[in-house]
Amino acid sequence: MEMSVGQVAKRAVVKVSTLHFYEQKGLIQSWRNTGNQRRYDRSVLRRIAVIKMAQKLGMSLQEITLALSHLPKDNAPTEEEWRVMANVWKLQLDERINRLQTLRDELDECIGCGCLSINKCRLRNPQDILAQTGKGAVLWENSDLT
Incomplete structure (x- = not known):
């Protein structure tokens, strides 16, 4: 099912400009209909949800772009494809948590x-x-x- 940019923005709870930004960065894709209006496949909603979640986890756009580059752009990824991406992010988050714990534990010496x-x-x-x-x-x- 195809969706307009306004429909996607409303369903994903993002601004239209955010969709344009994501598209410019290669995170999502659209096509133009005969009236030259942007159209999105419904599967884009899942990608946007993952992008938003990754941003809340503190992932950079570069990290998100790299992770999503391994997933299909024209349909929803399989459960296994999501699992592989999540496992990579878990490792990155564990590394970030370890660095933050080290910073916290040694902060007294720096102040x-x-x-x-x-x-x-x-x-x-x-x-x-x-x-x-x-x-x-x-x-x-x-x-x-x-």
């Missing part, structure tokens, strides 16, 4: 340090790597440590 270039900072500056870039405050947002 008040200020410069993030001392050798004691195990969170942002293991083995005082940033000391090689200079003294004082060091911009770590653009470094390989982030």
Whole structure:
């Protein structure tokens, strides 16, 4: 069953501009009818639900795009295809949880340090790597440590 962009937006509880954005990023696809209006297959609703859920889990659009690239675009994926994707995401989430737990457990040592270039900072500056870039405050947002 084909659906208009407005119908999909209403059913998926997203803005039409969000659908256009998802389509531009290759996350979903549509076609044009004879009146040059966008039409979507009903299976797009499931893809949008997965995209929204993945975003709530903190997955980046790049991670979501990569995962969905292995799934069919013109029909709903099989249960096994969803399971494979979910297993990959579970591993990624476990890794993210482990990193966050490490950050939480070592946060006491970081509070008040200020410069993030001392050798004691195990969170942002293991083995005082940033000391090689200079003294004082060091911009770590653009470094390989982030």
